[in-house]
Amino acid sequence: MVPVVYGVVRDDLGQVLLVRRVDSGDWEPPGGRVDPGESAAAALVREVAEESGFLVEATGVSGLYTDPRHVVLAATGEVRQPFAVCFHATVRGGTARPDGVETCDVRWWPPAQLAGLPMQPAARLRLDHALTSPDVVFSG
Secondary structure (H helix, E strand, O other), X not given: OEEEEEEEEEOOOXXXXXXXXXXXXXXXXXXXXXXXXXXXXXXXXXXXXXXHOEEEEEEEEEEEEOOOOOOEEOOOOOEEOEEEEEEEEEEEEEOOOXXXXXXXXXXXXXXXHOOOOOOOHHHHHHHHHHHHOOOOOEEO
């Protein structure tokens, strides 16, 4: 099991920050692994900055996701089951800048335009939970 974090980052207009993955072309909330010795909130700030160019602040937890049926094959060949913490977050600075390694695009999307984007089911579920019930912490 690998701890990971994702941020559902919203701007003042209610748009959502998403990054496009280099490997699949799918869109997802920015995030990634929690490093040893790092808190989940610190990992969120670091990962969002690395993948998107934006500095964020976590404002709450949207959900905890540990579905044993959701496993990921890493580029190293390791099979992982993510233990994902999804945060609500706001931008505190920065500009859109994909890292070119994991992400190839960074954009703000109006929620009404999210349905047509290519996205992995786990990412869509986390995003949908955060946007449809922002006051509920989901677990599953």
